[in-house]
Amino acid sequence: MPELPEVETVSKDLSEHLIGETISDIGIIDARNLRGISPANFVQQIRGTKISNIYRKGKTIIWNLTNNLSIIIHLRMTGKFILTNNNAELTKHDMIVFKTKKWDITFNDVRKFATINLTSTNAIEDLNYFKNIGIDPTKSEFTFDNFKYMLKKGAKKSLKAFLLEQDKIVGIGNIYASEILFDSKINPERLGYSLSKNEEIELFSSIKKIILQAIMMRGTTFSDYRDGFNKKGEFQNQLKVYNKLNENCIICKDTINKIKQNGRSTYYCQTCQK
DNA sequence: ACAATATCCTGCGAGC
DNA sequence: TGCTCGCAGGATATTG
Numbered sequence: 255m256p257e258l259p260e261v262e263t264v265s266k267d268l269s270e271h272l273i274g275e276t277i278s279d280i281g282i283i284d285a286r287n288l289r290g291i292s293p294a295n296f297v298q299q300i301r302g303t304k305i306s307n308i309y310r311k312g313k314t315i316i317w318n319l320t321n322n323l324s325i326i327i328h329l330r331m332t333g334k335f336i337l338t339n340n341n342a343e344l345t346k347h348d349m350i351v352f353k354t355k356k357w358d359i360t361f362n363d364v365r366k367f368a369t370i371n372l373t374s375t376n377a378i379e380d381l382n383y384f385k386n387i388g389i390d391p392t393k394s395e396f397t398f399d400n401f402k403y404m405l406k407k408g409a410k411k412s413l414k415a416f417l418l419e420q421d422k423i424v425g426i427g428n429i430y431a432s433e434i435l436f437d438s439k440i441n442p443e444r445l446g447y448s449l450s451k452n453e454e455i456e457l458f459s460s461i462k463k464i465i466l467q468a469i470m471m472r473g474t475t476f477s478d479y480r481d482g483f484n485k486k487g488e489f490q491n492q493l494k495v496y497n498k499l500n501e502n503c504i505i506c507k508d509t510i511n512k513i514k515q516n517g518r519s520t521y522y523c524q525t526c527q528k
Numbered sequence: 529a530c531a532a533t534a535t536c537c538t539g540c541g542a543g544c
Numbered sequence: 545t546g547c548t549c550g551c552a553g554g555a556t557a558t559t560g
Contacts, residue, residue, distance in 0.1 A: 256553070256554090257553065257554095260553085286536095286537090313554080313555095328554080328555085329554090330536095330553090330554050330555070331537090331552075331553060331554060332537090332538085332539095332552095332553090347538085363537095364537080364538055364539070365536080365537045365538055365539085365552090366536075366537055366538080367536060367537070367554065367555085368554095369555090382556090383555085410530090410531090411531080415531090418554090420554090420555080427553055427554070428552090428553055428554085429553055430553090474553080476552085476553060477539090477540085477552075477553080478539095478552090478553080479553075496553090516531085516532065516533085517532080517533070517534090518552095518553095518554095519551085519552085
């Protein structure tokens with residue numbers, strides 16, 4: 255579910271309240287999110303340590319701990335962190351509860367695709383997900399030259415597929431890919447090498463614009479996504495094509511199309527997007 | 529080497 | 545009402 259803006263929102267909610275907190279206990283209800291570590295070992299290594307930093311890297315959330323270990327969480331489709339005051343009541347699909355003096359931090363995951371790794375802080379870059387991580391559209395590394403370099407690497411693919419590739423540009427998922435292509439007026443089936451100079455500039459600008467707008471609106475709640483306090487985002491009210499099959503394009507009033515690309519839905523306006 | 533497909537899991541809405 | 549089917553925002557392993 256969550257793409258860059260949603261992960262950024264959750265990560266900020268957590269960092270605002272949890273940095274400096276000591277993890278006094280961990281309750282594991284269901285261990286299926288844990289990767290490469292037993293539940294007992296996970297609990298033993300974390301209990302009693304302090305959270306020194308929390309930040310986003312790509313679509314993951316990283317908790318640095320004071321014992322030189324870090325927890326790396328990828329929410330995938332339905333992972334959620336919910337902060338509550340102590341003694342949160344357990345609900346369906348709660349997987350892990352981290353406890354501090356002030357907070358219960360409940361990790362809930364309906365579909366159980368989320369991943370949680372524990373690794374040495376100085377070995378974070380070695381995790382597979384980070385080895386070939388692409389450029390981040392919210393950071394200074396997202397320059398037009400770097401964008402063009404990545405576009406060249408994905409030149410033979412449809413632009414929709416290109417936008418989803420985390421080793422090129424990190425953070426875009428299925429919702430924002432459709433919205434970005436609509437904003438840049440480019441047909442999702444066009445191939446990377448087919449863009450004119452102006453279209454390259456349009457696409458580059460739209461990526462930045464849509465992602466930053468969505469962060470400002472605290473993400474998109476299509477169904478499951480919630481921020482760190484179980485509240486919905488606001489960007490779903492700004493969506494122009496995603497999940498709007500047969501509705502009218504806000505620009506030209508033609509009906510919105512839906513197609514399948516690499517097994518995933520793409521929404522677009524065939525009149526506006528050439 | 530590359531690109532398309534299957535897969536993990538649960539819930540929901542559509543259609544019968 | 546209740547069943548089955550298809551679909552869902554992600555990434556990776558497997559297949560071709």
